[in-house]
Amino acid sequence: MTETPGALRRRDVQRRFDRVARHFDQADFVYRHAALGLFDRLSPMQVDAARILDLGSAAGRDHGSLAKRFRAALVIGVDSSLEMLRLARRRRRWFTRSAVVQADAESLPFADGSMDLVYANLLLPWIDDLPACFAEIARVLRKNGLFIFSTLGPDSFQELRLAWGEALSATRVRRFPDMHDVGDRLVRSGLRDPVLDVDVLTLQYHDADRLFADLRQSGAGNSLQLRERALAGKARFRDFRERLANSAMQQPLKMTLELVYGHAWGGGPVPAAGEIRFDAGSIGRRRR
Numbered sequence: 001m002t003e004t005p006g007a008l009r010r011r012d013v014q015r016r017f018d019r020v021a022r023h024f025d026q027a028d029f030v031y032r033h034a035a036l037g038l039f040d041r042l043s044p045m046q047v048d049a050a051r052i053l054d055l056g057s058a059a060g061r062d063h064g065s066l067a068k069r070f071r072a073a074l075v076i077g078v079d080s081s082l083e084m085l086r087l088a089r090r091r092r093r094w095f096t097r098s099a100v101v102q103a104d105a106e107s108l109p110f111a112d113g114s115m116d117l118v119y120a121n122l123l124l125p126w127i128d129d130l131p132a133c134f135a136e137i138a139r140v141l142r143k144n145g146l147f148i149f150s151t152l153g154p155d156s157f158q159e160l161r162l163a164w165g166e167a168l169s170a171t172r173v174r175r176f177p178d179m180h181d182v183g184d185r186l187v188r189s190g191l192r193d194p195v196l197d198v199d200v201l202t203l204q205y206h207d208a209d210r211l212f213a214d215l216r217q218s219g220a221g222n223s224l225q226l227r228e229r230a231l232a233g234k235a236r237f238r239d240f241r242e243r244l245a246n247s248a249m250q251q252p253l254k255m256t257l258e259l260v261y262g263h264a265w266g267g268g269p270v271p272a273a274g275e276i277r278f279d280a281g282s283i284g285r286r287r288r
Helices: 010-027 029-042 063-069 084-092 129-141 159-165 166-172 181-189 208-217 234-248
Strands: 051-055 074-079 098-102 114-120 139-151 190-206 253-266
Touching: 010 084, 010 114, 010 208, 010 253, 029 063, 029 114, 029 139, 029 253, 051 063, 051 190, 063 074, 084 098, 084 129, 084 139, 129 139, 181 190, 181 253, 190 208, 208 253
Parallel strands: 051 074, 051 114, 074 098, 114 139
Antiparallel strands: 139 253, 190 253
16 A cells, blocks of 8 residues: 555554543643634524534533533534543433444445534544545535534644654654645535634643643644654654754743634535536526
């Protein structure tokens, strides 16, 4: 199998989130921050949702907020990590309508047009084939249903990229598409009227060990296909740490995350190639 620069090892991602599931809540502050941003943007929107898909739901912490926002709605959490879904099922609240499904976001086991709202909090950074993922979301989302999401932009983890250097960063730090590319892919998938905006979150650490611990506990390890097969040599890793520390220059170590928020609306069934659809009610009648 040919390996693609920037592509992820899907099985490694799944295993990593299985391992961190039990302690994920201790390092999910970025997910919590992004969730607050999503609900702030969702608040003024008029959406009638009876079936909600929480895509990349992890441990299901957003299920309660979604159920509170949309009373009596069925919230379905989808994740590739079985351990995350088990945790979500154990913490399920009484009297809430929810379910969990283990599935791949690029191949969803739901009927066309069956969802009123698709919610994805920081799922997209773990997706290689965005067009395939967006096509699946467009397929399961009903016409005029809402897709709302958060993701990471290309300026994220720039400090790590600089510390590794140009030669090594490509195999150690994932690059993310900018919001213009994301918006274009949304439209091409059949979703309509995308709106995106960017927020910059800067994290501060007193030492690199705390930073590395948070990256491990949040599942944000290196799962790139082209990562080096062996662990970095001691000298190389020491050089990386020194560059990271020098970039701080007596100040707290900073880590930049470019948070991209966006939403788009369901456009209804997407015609197959060469197929044209139109509303029969729009056909005029010629009078003689």
